[in-house]
Amino acid sequence: MDWTAIRLLYVSELRAALRERSVLINGILIPLLMYPLMMWVMFSGILFVTARFESFASRVEIAGLPAEHRGLLERLGEDEGRIEIAEVEAPTARAAAAYREEVENRLLGGELDAALIFESTADPPGNAEVSLLSNGSSDQSQAARGRLEGALSAERSAWLDRIAEQHGLDGAEWQVFDVRSNNLATGRQMGQFLMGMMIPLFFVLMIANGCVYPAIDSTAGERERNTWETTSTLATRRIHVVTAKYLYVATMGLVAGALNAAAMVVSFRSFLGPLLARLGGGGGSGFAFELPLTSLPILFLTAVLLGALIAAAMMILAAFARTFKEGQSMVTPVILLVIFPVVVLNDPSMEFTPALAGIPVVNVVLLLRQAIAGNVLWLQLGITVLANGAAIAACLWLASRILRVEEIATGSFEGNLFQFLRQHWRPAGGKA
Amino acid sequence: MSTFQVEVQGLSKNFFDPSRGEVRAVQEVNFECRSSEIFGLLGANGAGKTTTLRMISTVLQPTAGTARVLGHDVASDPVEVRRNLGFYSASTALYPRLTARETLTLFARVNKYPAERTRSRVEEMIERFGLGDYAGARIEKLSSGMKQKVSIARTVVHDPPVLIFDEPTVGLDVLNALDLQKAIQELREDGKAILFSTHIMSEAERLCDRIAIIDKGRIRACDDLEGLRAATSQHYLEDIFVHYVTGNDTTG
Known part of the structure; x- marks a missing residue:
């Protein structure tokens, strides 16, 4: 191999690519900035909505509140004046239906956010059927409902405790059994679980996205710019030219994947962690988004394997394109092909078996998920490297066979990979 | 022979x-x-x-x-x-995102012109074809006349017989x-x-x-x-x- 020529061509491809806006945007800026921006927007949006909810006062009407539950008004009053309460007498039995209809109309018309209607039933005193009316199509009404439910539930518990006490029972006895949930996972484990769900998916997507433009640019782009023949006259073997181009495409995919993974970890720590903590996610442990150090070499390895595989697959298809537009339509299926198994198999309970380690792309995703969780399964790792290595070798072998065909090398072949395979690998009697 | x-x-x-x-x-x-x-x-x-x-x-x-x-x-x-060999034709265009100097260096080196003499050879070509003011500019920014001069220069930069x-x-x-x-x-x-x-x-x-x-x-x-x-x-x-x-x- 003429490594000097390969290095010169590779550096030249990279240098030219980094001066192209589309490569910079797709290969560097999007993977680097997309998640921080996306999460910043999400964080800001949720904070904005929360603040908006917290700022307005809910207009609530309470009808027929029994004397035993006057404590409810105190509870609602504790909500820092965010509830404006109008208390009315209980309607008579004859007027109850008309009153309810009137309240419903006011709720639907936006004059009222929620209403509580108490209908006393039987002993003990204070026992009642309570209707909580709200308008599900209104944000304000839903917020009012939430505030009332909280206070109502607390009032109910307190009242039941009082009744139990009157009967000589304590809370634990009359509740029969008490459920106390306890999340044993640490914040770090919770964070790794969430990252394991999200990072592999976007990692594959970004590597594929990072390869698309370079793969088309270095094949169909060359034909469109009339530089393919110029390259063909260089004093080096064609396989060296193709190797340099392939390494360039794989590098761009690898860079996009690595930048994207780094950006995601930073985004999770800076935006998603605080946001989930604010929203009370992760149980008592909260979320801590930290990648174990042992996962970094695996992350790099998976980026190399995926970049190399996707670049090879895309270059095989793009080799048939004569224009950039043709290249785009030929390469797009590769993105779908690599994303499909990742989406379908994105089940956190899926075990990374040696059999699954033999399936390219799927194995890389599962390996990455395990690495993020801090596990390294050496047998599966070995099978993954071998399986992807074999797939890459097969793609490169096919690419070298394809590029030996003069019509394809010169861009005069009119067709795609499947037409080529039909023409050149027909059974005995066909053109070989 | x-x-x-x-x-x-x-x-x-x-x-x-x-x-x-x-x-x-x-x-x-x-x-x-x-x-x-x-x-x-x-x-x-x-x-x-x-x-x-x-x-x-x-x-x-x-x-x-x-x-x-x-x-x-x-x-x-x-x-x-x-x-x-140096091959020049209407279908052998230049790489638009490289500069004239980078193009000449690439062609000299890949076409096996001695590495230690490449820099002086490239400067000689730039001088000979009057590319001095544009040697650092990307090819895509050059006029068609200048592109043509760079094309000839890249055809002969490795001094083929x-x-x-x-x-x-x-x-x-x-x-x-x-x-x-x-x-x-x-x-x-x-x-x-x-x-x-x-x-x-x-x-x-x-x-x-x-x-x-x-x-x-x-x-x-x-x-x-x-x-x-x-x-x-x-x-x-x-x-x-x-x-x-x-x-x-x-x-x-």
Whole structure:
């Protein structure tokens, strides 16, 4: 191999690519900035909505509140004046239906956010059927409902405790059994679980996205710019030219994947962690988004394997394109092909078996998920490297066979990979 | 060792065209070219000039026959052929996102010009072709005239003994075309063996030491201008060309 020529061509491809806006945007800026921006927007949006909810006062009407539950008004009053309460007498039995209809109309018309209607039933005193009316199509009404439910539930518990006490029972006895949930996972484990769900998916997507433009640019782009023949006259073997181009495409995919993974970890720590903590996610442990150090070499390895595989697959298809537009339509299926198994198999309970380690792309995703969780399964790792290595070798072998065909090398072949395979690998009697 | 820099013997090229079937683009072409000579291939569009030159430059593989550049066979030793060759044509554009200096350095290095002398050689080319003010500019930013100068410079930067110019003046304005012709003449004076294809009679008449008239993939005649005149009793190259291509005497 003429490594000097390969290095010169590779550096030249990279240098030219980094001066192209589309490569910079797709290969560097999007993977680097997309998640921080996306999460910043999400964080800001949720904070904005929360603040908006917290700022307005809910207009609530309470009808027929029994004397035993006057404590409810105190509870609602504790909500820092965010509830404006109008208390009315209980309607008579004859007027109850008309009153309810009137309240419903006011709720639907936006004059009222929620209403509580108490209908006393039987002993003990204070026992009642309570209707909580709200308008599900209104944000304000839903917020009012939430505030009332909280206070109502607390009032109910307190009242039941009082009744139990009157009967000589304590809370634990009359509740029969008490459920106390306890999340044993640490914040770090919770964070790794969430990252394991999200990072592999976007990692594959970004590597594929990072390869698309370079793969088309270095094949169909060359034909469109009339530089393919110029390259063909260089004093080096064609396989060296193709190797340099392939390494360039794989590098761009690898860079996009690595930048994207780094950006995601930073985004999770800076935006998603605080946001989930604010929203009370992760149980008592909260979320801590930290990648174990042992996962970094695996992350790099998976980026190399995926970049190399996707670049090879895309270059095989793009080799048939004569224009950039043709290249785009030929390469797009590769993105779908690599994303499909990742989406379908994105089940956190899926075990990374040696059999699954033999399936390219799927194995890389599962390996990455395990690495993020801090596990390294050496047998599966070995099978993954071998399986992807074999797939890459097969793609490169096919690419070298394809590029030996003069019509394809010169861009005069009119067709795609499947037409080529039909023409050149027909059974005995066909053109070989 | 042959005295010819380029030797072409029985060179043929067949294509398969889905609509026309087997197309014989070039048929048993023979010629030679020596140092300090401009050898012209004169023919109409589609006559087989570009296919012939593409086979010599190893872009295409011959169906039959041989072509040698400094004794290196185009089929068995294509890398050595390309190392000793500079190929310029309308379809060999420059890389738009590289600068002129980067382009020249890349071509010198990949074409095996000694690494330690590459920098001085590139600067020499920049000086010779008047690229000094634009050497650091990207090719895509240059005017067509400047691009053409960079193209010639990249063709000769590795100092190949053989140069191929395939219809180099197509699409150029008169002044740029004259500049290019002057550059080609200077390269002949430097001792280069030059293969030059054109369909423009005046260009062939002005530049070429010997001319091969090619039609339908075959060479109909090959000689210097005086020889062609003597063989056809025609004075003007245009009439000589018509004589060989149509078999008609245009002077009546």
